[in-house]
Amino acid sequence: MNDEKKKVKPTGRMMDGNTACVEGALRAGCNFYAGYPITPSSEIMNLMARRMPSAGGVFIQMEDEIASIAAVIGASWAGARAVTATSGPGLTLMLENIGYALATETPCVIIDVQRCGPSTGQATRPGQGDVMQVRFGASGDYETIALAPWSVQEVYEMTGRAFSLAERYRMPVFLLTDELLAHLREVVDLDTDVEIVERPEVHGVPPFGDTRTNAPTPMPRFGTGEKLLVTGSAHDEWGYRRTTDPAVQRRLTERIASKVIKDRVELAEVEEFHTDDAEVILVSFGFSARSSHAAMRLARDAGMKAGLLRLKALWPFPREAVRRLGSSAERLVVVEMNRGMLRREVERVASCPVQGVHKTEGEPIHPREILDVIQQR
Amino acid sequence: MDIGEYLRQEVMPTPFCKGCGHGILMHAILVAIDELGIDFGNMLFVSGIGCAAWIPSPHFAADTLHTTHGRPIAFATGAKLFNPELDVVVISGDGDLVSIGGNHLIHAVRRDLDVTVIMANNRVYGMTGGQLASTTPHDRITATTPGGNPERDFDTCRLVLACGAGYAARYSVAEPVNLRRVIKNALQHKGFSFVEAMTICPTQYGRMNKMPVPSQMIEELKSLCISGTRAQVMAGDAPEGKVYVGEFI
Numbered sequence: 001m002n003d004e005k006k007k008v009k010p011t012g013r014m015m016d017g018n019t020a021c022v023e024g025a026l027r028a029g030c031n032f033y034a035g036y037p038i039t040p041s042s043e044i045m046n047l048m049a050r051r052m053p054s055a056g057g058v059f060i061q062m063e064d065e066i067a068s069i070a071a072v073i074g075a076s077w078a079g080a081r082a083v084t085a086t087s088g089p090g091l092t093l094m095l096e097n098i099g100y101a102l103a104t105e106t107p108c109v110i111i112d113v114q115r116c117g118p119s120t121g122q123a124t125r126p127g128q129g130d131v132m133q134v135r136f137g138a139s140g141d142y143e144t145i146a147l148a149p150w151s152v153q154e155v156y157e158m159t160g161r162a163f164s165l166a167e168r169y170r171m172p173v174f175l176l177t178d179e180l181l182a183h184l185r186e187v188v189d190l191d192t193d194v195e196i197v198e199r200p201e202v203h204g205v206p207p208f209g210d211t212r213t214n215a216p217t218p219m220p221r222f223g224t225g226e227k228l229l230v231t232g233s234a235h236d237e238w239g240y241r242r243t244t245d246p247a248v249q250r251r252l253t254e255r256i257a258s259k260v261i262k263d264r265v266e267l268a269e270v271e272e273f274h275t276d277d278a279e280v281i282l283v284s285f286g287f288s289a290r291s292s293h294a295a296m297r298l299a300r301d302a303g304m305k306a307g308l309l310r311l312k313a314l315w316p317f318p319r320e321a322v323r324r325l326g327s328s329a330e331r332l333v334v335v336e337m338n339r340g341m342l343r344r345e346v347e348r349v350a351s352c353p354v355q356g357v358h359k360t361e362g363e364p365i366h367p368r369e370i371l372d373v374i375q376q377r
Numbered sequence: 378m379d380i381g382e383y384l385r386q387e388v389m390p391t392p393f394c395k396g397c398g399h400g401i402l403m404h405a406i407l408v409a410i411d412e413l414g415i416d417f418g419n420m421l422f423v424s425g426i427g428c429a430a431w432i433p434s435p436h437f438a439a440d441t442l443h444t445t446h447g448r449p450i451a452f453a454t455g456a457k458l459f460n461p462e463l464d465v466v467v468i469s470g471d472g473d474l475v476s477i478g479g480n481h482l483i484h485a486v487r488r489d490l491d492v493t494v495i496m497a498n499n500r501v502y503g504m505t506g507g508q509l510a511s512t513t514p515h516d517r518i519t520a521t522t523p524g525g526n527p528e529r530d531f532d533t534c535r536l537v538l539a540c541g542a543g544y545a546a547r548y549s550v551a552e553p554v555n556l557r558r559v560i561k562n563a564l565q566h567k568g569f570s571f572v573e574a575m576t577i578c579p580t581q582y583g584r585m586n587k588m589p590v591p592s593q594m595i596e597e598l599k600s601l602c603i604s605g606t607r608a609q610v611m612a613g614d615a616p617e618g619k620v621y622v623g624e625f626i
Contacts, residue, residue: 032459058458063484067451070444070481074423074455077442078463082455100445222440222456223463225418227385229435231443240388240435241443 012189017155017181018043018085020188021111022051024159025083027194030109031057032080034071036064036090039123040179041113044085065093072108073101077230079199079221081163085111088130089120092137098172099138100232102256105208107166107173107219111159114178114286116337116362125362126179128286131341134174135315141253143260145267146174146315148285152186158312160194165267167197169259170216176314178337180287180364206237214255260316268318271310272325274300278307280374281325283346284335285311288365292335295370306374314342319349326350333357333373335365383407383417385438392431396583396591398576401550402497403432405574406468409560420464423453425478428504428578429470429497447477450485453492461491466564471498471512475533479511482533486540489568495560496533496571499578507581514618518585534573534625535610543568545610546624549575549598559624575602575620 015023021044025033033048045061052059058075062068065086072082086094091112101108112134116127134146145165149155159175166173202218207228209217220226229239234249242248260267273296275281280299284292289310299306309325309332311318322345326332332350334343335357343356357373359365384407393399410417422433426446434443440463444452449467457465467474474482474496485492500517502508507520512533516525534545544566546559556574563570577583577594588594605621615621 032455034455060454060458062451062454063480066448067454067481067484070448070451071455071458073444074442074452074457075459076455078421078456078460080455080459082459096445097448222421222442223419223460226440227418227438228440229443230441231434232445233443 012187014185014187015152016043016183016185017152017177018113018183019047020152020156021085021159021175021177022047023188023190024156025109025163026051026055027190028081028160028163029196030081030083030163031055032072032075032082033057033059033084034062034068034075034082035084035086036062036068038065038087038090040115040182041085041087041111043182044111044113065090066097069094069097069101069110073097073104073106076106076108077222077228081167083109083111085113087113087115088117088127088133091130091133095137099140101172102138102142103232103252104230105170105216105256107170109159109162109166109173109175111175111177113182114176116360122362124179126287126337126364127360127362128178128288128337129341129360130176131314131336131338134176141257143257144174144315145169145171145260146176146313148176148311148314149181150286150289150310152181152184153188155181156188156190157192164195164197167199167219168216170219171256176286178287207239208235208237209255210237214258216259264316265320267313268316268321269312270318270321271312273308273310275307275309275325275328277305279305279330280333281307281309281329281331282333282335282370283309283311283322283342285314285342288335288337291365291367292370294367295374298367298371299374304374317345322346323349323351326352331355333370335370337365378411380404380407380411383410383438384436388435391436393428394580396577396579396594397428398499398550398578399429399432399497401553402495402556402574402576403436405553405557406432406495406560409557409564413561413564415464415564419462420466421453421456423449423456423465423467425449425469425473427470427473427502429468430473432497433468447473448481449473450478450481450492450494454485454490457490457492465492467492467494469496470503471496471500471533472502472510475531475536476511482537483540486537486542486569486571489541489543491568493563493566493570493572495563496573497576498533498573499576499582500530501578501582503578503581507585519582520585532610532613534571535613537571538607538611538625542571544570544626546571547573547575547620547622549602549622550577551595551598551602552622562624575622
């Protein structure tokens with residue numbers, strides 16, 4: 001016990017959420033960053049510019065967000081673990097190429113530091129309005145993975161996790177933070193485990209998957225003699241463009257969706273607080289989940305049976321957890337800095353009444369605002 | 378080496394229309410690579426959307442990245458910066474590279490990105506049905522300018538030279554030997570190099586401008602192109618209806 005106490009964690013460091021993104025990415029082996037400045041994500045880029053060269057990677061400031069994500073995808077095919085960071089309006093510009101990354105099964109990480117919108121909105125103020133943009137923003141049918149940390153420690157860890165998921169599922173993975181988390185300073189333990197998924201060198205394997213299992217095949221790399229055919233048009237397992245064959249398009253659409261759906265339960269991570277006996281359960285994510293947690297404690301102190309379901313991943317949506325708690329609780333209250341994006345999903349699966357605490361004025365949600373709704377009968 | 382060995386024979390013949398100039402350009406590129414003895418297996422061909430983007434993808438038996446409309450240079454930037462050992466060539470059309478993708482073009486020049494960009498300029502949007510391009514000459518008929526193009530066209534060589542391109546050249550598919558020569562020089566240039574291949578689209582541009590027969594369009598190219606220098610291109614003083622061709626270094 002005494003020995004335990006003597007152990008000083010040498011890696012604990014005070015930092016903000018944007019810094020934690022950079023530390024988490026570099027820890028996960030990130031070696032390519034392309035981006036374009038946008039508030040409130042810019043510190044990620046500034047720090048990447050300083051850190052990336054000494055980490056042996058490549059940093060480039062591109063001419064816009066369209067070019068940034070394009071460079072990230074190009075670098076990924078050249079063998080990089082690539083990332084970009086942006087905010088809502090920049091993400092909108094990236095969407096077409098994100099669709100390209102989905103269709104071509106390109107691993108990459110996109111950090112979205114959400115701000116208050118729509119449009120330019122309030123650039124320095126928080127929002128959580130990109131819930132649906134990351135889910136449905138690009139054209140066509142697909143599934144996405146979007147992680148939603150609520151602390152600086154978790155920003156650090158989940159950035160690393162985003163890289164391993166991107167590699168494992170061969171797809172773009174979103175990390176959704178917000179202006180509050182981006183500039184919140186907390187002590188972070190940097191000495192945590194990070195899974196690094198290696199890209200094995202493979203030759204002569206169809207780059208776009210086994211036609212029988214739909215499982216992702218190892219990510220190949222340019223310059224290894226594979227004569228890769230990469231296209232955003234409908235393509236077969238070797239990459240040949242087949243733009244009028246229904247079976248080829250069906251297989252492609254099915255393939256990029258099923259790899260996520262297959263592991264949906266595992267990917268849709270949640271954390272529960274006092275849900276066992278709760279009559280009112282708050283459902284939230286990101287910074288709003290912190291307000292919700294505080295509100296839950298206030299309610300408990302006042303003798304009310306309140307609980308919290310915190311979503312660690314928004315997509316795939318944790319349908320099972322919401323359905324289960326929707327049948328055990330009397331009410332669910334969704335807390336988010338938008339006009340009800342997550343609430344809509346919760347309403348789709350919950351059997352009990354669903355209320356919401358929504359705020360779209362660039363201010364965080366105060367625990368008392370949530371408490372008011374908990375107290376309503 | 379037999380040029381056929383650079384092609385994926387299983388996708389031949391090409392999908393290009395009868396009389397399309399892209400076949401001549403494709404041949405010029407492959408012969409240039411062959412004569413230089415570049416390792417085809419180490420080459421990456423990046424293209425955007427449009428007919429010209431299909432020159433490398435899927436025909437070339439090398440790594441190919443067929444990207445989104447207008448963005449091939451941005452994709453190429455990421456690949457080249459991460460692996461500078463790759464020989465990266467962008468092949469795409471005028472609509473792709475100078476209209477929707479114009480911003481990426483000028484920034485790649487400014488960065489002196491070590492890639493070669495080969496722009497097939499047929500002066501029209503071929504694949505989508507003959508609409509106005511930013512390279513369509515003044516007064517010419519397109520699907521979206523039935524009364525003639527009221528605007529000026531871009532001289533893309535002049536544009537990239539103004540941005541500081543170390544190498545820019547222009548020839549038409551009516552002069553394939555010169556075209557091949559400048560492609561070779563562009564591929565050997567260290568830093569950003571640009572080749573504009575003036576080409577023909579009898580199906581769209583030709584039919585709408587009273588040149589439905591490919592040979593008529595080749596004749597037009599021959600009369601259109603006059604020899605010029607870098608200084609002349611940058612001065613933008615070509616006589617009405619004429620285009621300077623040459624190696625602008």
